[in-house]
Amino acid sequence: MNKVNLTIDGRQVTVSADSTVLEAARKLKIKIPTLCYLKDINAIGACRMCLVEVKGARSLQASCVLPVEEGMEIKTNSPLVRTTRRTVLELILSNHNRECTLCVRNSHCELQTLAMEIGVREISFPGELPERPVDQQSPALLRDGSKCILCRRCVALCHQVQSVGVIQATERGFQTTIEPVFGKSLNEVACIFCGQCIHACPVAALQEKDERDKVWKALADPDLHVLVQTAPAVRVA
Ligand code: FES
Numbered sequence: 001m002n003k004v005n006l007t008i009d010g011r012q013v014t015v016s017a018d019s020t021v022l023e024a025a026r027k028l029k030i031k032i033p034t035l036c037y038l039k040d041i042n043a044i045g046a047c048r049m050c051l052v053e054v055k056g057a058r059s060l061q062a063s064c065v066l067p068v069e070e071g072m073e074i075k076t077n078s079p080l081v082r083t084t085r086r087t088v089l090e091l092i093l094s095n096h097n098r099e100c101t102l103c104v105r106n107s108h109c110e111l112q113t114l115a116m117e118i119g120v121r122e123i124s125f126p127g128e129l130p131e132r133p134v135d136q137q138s139p140a141l142l143r144d145g146s147k148c149i150l151c152r153r154c155v156a157l158c159h160q161v162q163s164v165g166v167i168q169a170t171e172r173g174f175q176t177t178i179e180p181v182f183g184k185s186l187n188e189v190a191c192i193f194c195g196q197c198i199h200a201c202p203v204a205a206l207q208e209k210d211e212r213d214k215v216w217k218a219l220a221d222p223d224l225h226v227l228v229q230t231a232p233a234v235r236v237a
Contacts, residue, residue: 006072021063021074022050032076033085033114035092035202036151037064041161042200047151048088049114052076060084086118094125096203097146103204110202111149132177138186140193141209148178148205154197166191178205 002017008025015024020043025032036047045062052063055073060081063074075081093115100106132145152169155178159165166189170179180189198206 004068004070004072006068006070006074008074009076015068017068019068021052021054021061021066021068021072024068025052025063025074025076030076032063033117034064035110035114035149036153038153038156038200042151042153042156044152044156047092047149049085049092051081051084051088053078053081086120087124089114089118089120090123090125092149093120094123094127095130096149097129097144098123103147104207105204109204130174130177135180135185136209137188138191138193139209140191141186141195141198142207143178143186144205144207145177147203149203150176150178151202152178153200153202154178154206157196157200162192162194162196164190164192164194167197 003014004017005014011028013024013028033049035049043064045065050063051060053075054061135143155167158167166180168181180186
């Protein structure tokens with residue numbers, strides 16, 4: 001594999017030519033915040049938390065989807081990057097149910113952790129919150145759309161890893177939501193209750209429930225049983 005040399009925050013690094021800038025930075029143990037990125041599973045450049053400055057580029061670039069190039073010069077912590085990163089985080093938080101102290105993921109939430117690390121204490125963009133109701137119909141998990149940050153990590157897990165594909169992004173812009181397919185509730189689609197989407201969720205948009213009797217009853221469905229047998233179990237770090 002060809003190698004590429006680049007400079008990140010003044011430090012030289014050599015990586016394989018198919019790497020991204022985020023991977024190169026991680027090789028140097030330089031931390032770039034991410035939310036939507038899941039290694040090998042979800043690299044879609046959606047959240048923009050991983051923006052970096054590239055010498056010669058006209059705008060900041062999402063490092064998780066930015067291929068390395070020979071001689072690149074990257075800044076991950078310049079004043080422009082820090083200011084923009086903070087604005088991006090505030091925008092994400094402005095669309096998020098911020099009742100953190102009442103949340104099951106309080107103190108285990110990637111969004112909350114980032115807000116604390118970056119020092120966001122208030123939101124400059126108060127406004128309307130999208131209406132995304134709670135779906136409690138599934139016996140195994142609860143969906144709280146008011147907490148969803150639209151990172152699509154759950155969608156990638158469900159489709160690409162588990163090969164189940166019962167959730168998807170629908171609508172556009174402010175109306176965008178992550179929903180079960182065909183406009184159904186989770187108990188009406190072929191969810192196999194693997195729970196991988198919960199592990200993938202950086203916030204508390206997906207939460208565990210424990211109604212075992214109902215889960216076993218649903219798993220007795222012969223069509224669903226085939227899916228359970230074929231879906232590989234994975235652990236998301
Ligand atoms: Fe790169 Fe979300 S982590 S855009």
